[in-house]
Amino acid sequence: MYVPSSKWTWAFMLLILLQCIISLAIESYVFGEFQASLRSPSDDPNTPSGALTIPTYLALFIFGFLYQLVLAYDALRAKNTIQIIGICIYNLGMMIYSSVEMDQVNDAIKGDPRQNIEGLEPNNDIAPGTYVKLRPFLIAAPCVIAFFTVLLSLVAWKLYDEFAWTIYKHISADLRLKRRYLQYQIYIALLKFDFFFFLGFTVQFLVVVREGTTLAEVIITSIALPVTIALLFLAAYITRRESYVGQCGIIAVYFAGMAYFVFKLVRMWDSPREKQYAPVRHSLTTFAALTLVLLVVTIVMAFVCMRNFHKGLRPHVQKRKVPDANAAGAYDQNGSRVHGYDGKDGNAHQLNHIPPRMTID
Structure with missing residues (x-):
């Protein structure tokens, strides 16, 4: 089991943990107040989809912060500077998401005729004044995350040098x-x-966007989730194995994923079915936009990694355990041990300590 070895690694892990505790405490209070104010239980089939807004946000925040803890632990254990920086950007995305939550909850409770959103309060589905009680905590949530984002960025800068x-x-x-x-x-x-x-994105779609969604669309979306997880693991495996055919296939899947999110964005904002998405349209748009940006960068990096195939990197990304002193040596571009290395072409070099990594890594 990995134990942080310096004050900066300890600081980074403790900041992530503290942010998780404070943010989830705020979201749990908002969830409790919201549920207590509802006129009918959220699991009632006749309950408006707006009543599912807060429970969905809470579920995503719980998963998001717990997943961030796992990513932080893995990044520190592997001393992966890139992932440390990525966690700071991820935190920024969570701050944007929590900022969108305030506007989304306001629309769900009070409604917005301009966006065809039927509020819970005008229909007497929730106690009057609920949003007034929730508003201070909804404002506090992004402020807390913003504060920790600054602190995490400062510590990440120290870890970069370390x-x-x-x-x-x-x-x-x-x-x-x-x-x-x-x-x-x-x-x-x-x-x-x-x-x-x-x-x-998928969880919000399946939980909140229920009205007008066909069974076939629900089944396809549900199946797409485990398939996507498998494809992400496969993408990492193919890159380590340096397969040109496999990498081209994965890149094609990325483009298909981009087409899917563009289709969803168009449907949410400019289609006869846009009213279905009204309760979580801003949130879904945020997730879809961030995912599209990530997919574009992922595609670029997939091409970059494919360009680097068979240039001496394979032994370093395939080794999972720290080799002993006798195992350290030089390797050629095919992964074979060699005893001479002139350092000219970058196709072979000494393999020293490689930190253990997650399976996907």
């Missing part, structure tokens, strides 16, 4: 090989973040 030596020992002084390894790390980190944002 982990730089580890990368140097792993990849040596070959700048080209070091650059290829960092590009691989960026790609793997993107896969991990893609998973959360796709999951967040």
Whole structure:
């Protein structure tokens, strides 16, 4: 079991944990007040979809912050600077999501005729004055995350310097090989973040957007979730194995995913069915937009990683355990042990300590 070894690794992990506790406490209070104010239980089939807004937000916040804890632990254990930076950006995305929550809850409770949103309060489905009680906590949520984002960014800057030596020992002084390894790390980190944002969009769609959704669409969306998870693991495996055919297939899947999210965005804002999405339209739009941005960057990095195939990186990304002193040596571009390394072409170099990593990494 990994134990943080420096004050900065301890600080980063404790900040993530503290943010998780405070944010979930705020969301739990909002959830409790909201549920207590409803006129009918949220599991009633006749309950308006707006009543599912707060429970869905709470579920996503719980998963989001717990997933962030796992990512932080993995990044510190592996001394992965790229993933540490990614966690700070991820935190920024959570702040945007919590900011959208305030406007979305206001629309769900009070309604908005301009956007065809039927509120719970005008229909007497919730106690009057509920939003007034929730508003201070809805404002506090993004403020807390913003505060911790600043602190995490400062600590990440310190960790960048601390982990730089580890990368140097792993990849040596070959700048080209070091650059290829960092590009691989960026790609793997993107896969991990893609998973959360796709999951967040899918959960909101399945839970809140019920009216008018066909059974076939629900089944297809439900099946797409485990398939996507499997594809993300497969994408990491293919990159480690350096398969051109497999990488081209994965990139084609990324483009199909982009087409899916563009289709959903168009349906949410400019189609006869846009009213179905009204209760969570802003939230779904946020997730869809962030996922599209991540997919574009992921596609770019997939091409970059494919360009780096068979250039000496494979032994470094395939090894999972720290080799002993006798196992350290040089490897050629096919992964075979060699005893001489001139450091000219970057196709072979000394394999030193490689930190253990998650399966997807």
